[in-house]
Amino acid sequence: MTGDREQAVFEAGIKLGALYHQWVGTPISRASAASVESAIEKAVILQPCVEEITVRLDRNLMTENRFGYSELSGMMFDAEIITRVGFTYCRAHLAPEKGYPLMKIVECHEVQNNPHN
Amino acid sequence: MTGDREQAVFEAGIKLGALYHQWVGTPISRASAASVESAIEKAVILQPCVEEITVRLDRNLMTENRFGYSELSGMMFDAEIITRVGFTYCRAHLAPEKGYPLMKIVECHEVQNNPHN
Amino acid sequence: MTGDREQAVFEAGIKLGALYHQWVGTPISRASAASVESAIEKAVILQPCVEEITVRLDRNLMTENRFGYSELSGMMFDAEIITRVGFTYCRAHLAPEKGYPLMKIVECHEVQNNPHN
Amino acid sequence: MTGDREQAVFEAGIKLGALYHQWVGTPISRASAASVESAIEKAVILQPCVEEITVRLDRNLMTENRFGYSELSGMMFDAEIITRVGFTYCRAHLAPEKGYPLMKIVECHEVQNNPHN
Numbered sequence: 001m002t003g004d005r006e007q008a009v010f011e012a013g014i015k016l017g018a019l020y021h022q023w024v025g026t027p028i029s030r031a032s033a034a035s036v037e038s039a040i041e042k043a044v045i046l047q048p049c050v051e052e053i054t055v056r057l058d059r060n061l062m063t064e065n066r067f068g069y070s071e072l073s074g075m076m077f078d079a080e081i082i083t084r085v086g087f088t089y090c091r092a093h094l095a096p097e098k099g100y101p102l103m104k105i106v107e108c109h110e111v112q113n114n115p116h117n
Numbered sequence: 118m119t120g121d122r123e124q125a126v127f128e129a130g131i132k133l134g135a136l137y138h139q140w141v142g143t144p145i146s147r148a149s150a151a152s153v154e155s156a157i158e159k160a161v162i163l164q165p166c167v168e169e170i171t172v173r174l175d176r177n178l179m180t181e182n183r184f185g186y187s188e189l190s191g192m193m194f195d196a197e198i199i200t201r202v203g204f205t206y207c208r209a210h211l212a213p214e215k216g217y218p219l220m221k222i223v224e225c226h227e228v229q230n231n232p233h234n
Numbered sequence: 235m236t237g238d239r240e241q242a243v244f245e246a247g248i249k250l251g252a253l254y255h256q257w258v259g260t261p262i263s264r265a266s267a268a269s270v271e272s273a274i275e276k277a278v279i280l281q282p283c284v285e286e287i288t289v290r291l292d293r294n295l296m297t298e299n300r301f302g303y304s305e306l307s308g309m310m311f312d313a314e315i316i317t318r319v320g321f322t323y324c325r326a327h328l329a330p331e332k333g334y335p336l337m338k339i340v341e342c343h344e345v346q347n348n349p350h351n
Numbered sequence: 352m353t354g355d356r357e358q359a360v361f362e363a364g365i366k367l368g369a370l371y372h373q374w375v376g377t378p379i380s381r382a383s384a385a386s387v388e389s390a391i392e393k394a395v396i397l398q399p400c401v402e403e404i405t406v407r408l409d410r411n412l413m414t415e416n417r418f419g420y421s422e423l424s425g426m427m428f429d430a431e432i433i434t435r436v437g438f439t440y441c442r443a444h445l446a447p448e449k450g451y452p453l454m455k456i457v458e459c460h461e462v463q464n465n466p467h468n
Contacts, residue, residue: 002243002339009240010326010339013247022143022255024376025425032159039156042149046186065451069163074376074422092244100416105236105244119360119456126357127443127456130364138373141259142308182334188308191259209361217299222353222361260373266393273390276383280420303397 005108008090011049011083016094016103019044019055019079026072030059036072044081051089052082058096074101087113122225125207128166128200133211133220136161136172136196143189147176153189161198168206169199175213191218204230239342242324245283245317250328250337253278253289253313260306264293270306278315285323286316292330308335321347356459359441362400362434367445367454370395370406370430377423381410387423395432402440403433409447425452438464 002010019040028036037055044053056078062070079094091106119127136157145153154172161170173195179187196211208223236244253274262270271289278287290312296304313328325340353361370391379387388406395404407429413421430445442457 002342006240006243006339006342009236009244010247010337013244013249014251014337015247017248017251017253018255019251020255021252021376022140024422025372026139027160027163029163032156032163035152035156035159039149039152042152043144046144046146046149046184048184066449067163067165067451071375071425098417100418103244103248105240108236108240119459123357123360123456123459126353127360127364127454130361130366131368131454132364134365134368134370135372136368138259138369138371141305142255183332184334188258191305215300217301220361220365222357225353225357256377257373261394261397263397266390266397269386269390269393273377273383273386276386277378280378280380280383280418282418301397301399 004086004088005090005110007085008049008083008088008108009092009105011085012081012090012092012105013103015044015047015050015053015081015083016079016092018047020074020077020094020101023072024074027069028057028062028072029064029069030062033057033059033062049083049085050081051084053079055079077101080106087111121203121205122207122227124202125166125200125205125225126209126222128202129198129207129209129222130220132161132164132167132170132198132200133196133209135164137191137194137211137218140189141191144186145174145179145189146181146186147179150174150176150179166200166202167198168201170196172196194218197223204228238320238322239324239344241319242283242317242322242342243326243339245319246315246324246326246339247337249278249281249284249287249315249317250313250326254308254311254328254335257306258308261303262291262296262306263298263303264296267291267293267296283317283319284315285318287313289313311335314340321345355437355439356441356461358436359400359434359439359459360443360456362436363432363441363443363456364454366395366398366401366404366432366434367430367443369398371425371428371445371452374423375425378420379408379413379423380415380420381413384408384410384413400434400436401432402435404430406430428452431457438462
């Protein structure tokens with residue numbers, strides 16, 4: 001049987017995998033980056049079990065091609081998501097690590113469900 | 118040989134094909150639609166030869182799934198693009214027509230290049 | 235702290251979220267479906283921690299548009315993935331459930347690590 | 352008014368823009384490249400006005416990340432498409448040129464419609 005903890009972790013993985021592959025390849029520049037960050041956040045927060053999502057895209061990697069723009073790549077992502085299932089929260093992260101856009105679980109924790117307090 | 122007119126038409130086709138396949142599948146709702154429209158416009162305008170781009174997404178098709186959101190589908194798009202190559206402009210359109218998200222050329226025209234005026 | 239079980243679950247979620255958003259929108263027909271299934275499987279198996287992946291796309295939903303083809307939608311997916319981290323396996327599934335393409339954990343289990351046998 | 356020539360060019364642009372943004376980001380390796388090439392070709396040929404499509408992905412660019420695979424990028428594409436509208440054919444190309452994945456019209460030509468031969 002799987003519990004809330006596994007479910008919260010699973011949901012976090014789904015959302016990070018989804019956002020990566022939905023948005024990689026988007027034409028982007030330093031001027032448009034904030035708009036894309038906001039659109040990604042607003043899309044992810046709609047999905048089940050998402051409590052918080054923050055997306056920052058690394059402007060330093062947005063080097064201009066000969067037509068003056070760049071393309072959203074995996075290494076540009078710094079995204080943090082918090083999912084919740086029942087009383088369990090999972091915080092996970094997507095960010096470059098040793099040349100790879102790594103997704104990892106930061107922590108999981110349960111909050112007290114104490115209706116008498 | 119291909120001239121400016123063909124090139125402007127080609128560029129319009131590229132951008133409509135690209136935007137369709139980049140964003141179809143994005144989680145969306147009536148509340149987030151404006152943000153996605155804006156992000157698409159800001160991405161497309163970066164690309165070569167694009168003079169104008171307007172994207173409207175049909176809120177009426179954004180029916181909620183059991184988790185309260187929808188997914189961007191081709192039939193939701195109403196997009197108009199104007200490309201320019203040299204002195205030739207091409208206006209093209211993506212919108213539903215008989216149950217299909219149709220891309221079509223609306224018109225092409227050349228502007229006078231009269232350096233003496 | 236998160237252990238192998240959470241990590242295996244997380245990896246399964248990432249892969250299902252990724253494959254969904256990478257391929258939704260692909261032009262498809264009954265004749266080409268096997269080729270797309272195979273390409274998805276060959277792409278997913280490359281990713282870290284994936285032991286097995288099976289993708290079946292529902293031909294019954296591939297109704298022809300006026301140009302004679304269809305578009306890969308979330309409801310067409312029936313995908314099963316097995317991930318492994320250390321000695322823990324996670325089996326997860328993507329398939330339609332009550333009108334939604336649901337991703338869920340099927341089961342997790344640990345295999346014995348008995349070096350004396 | 353636009354004629355068959357513009358229409359054939361427009362259709363070629365649509366398909367190249369579409370395939371690029373549909374497939375960029377796919378996990379890929381030298382071993383799986385042929386499968387992805389085939390799936391792309393089988394998807395594109397379904398679309399209206401496509402007569403021929405050939406996709407070759409540059410294995411030399413498929414350098415392995417720390418998990419032993421690569422990701423399909425725009426610079427890997429060498430794709431040639433032939434579209435037809437009426438009696439007019441358009442051949443277009445997507446390939447790297449000076450560090451950019453350039454789409455261009457190679458040529459357009461009309462074939463004789465001579466029913467007496």
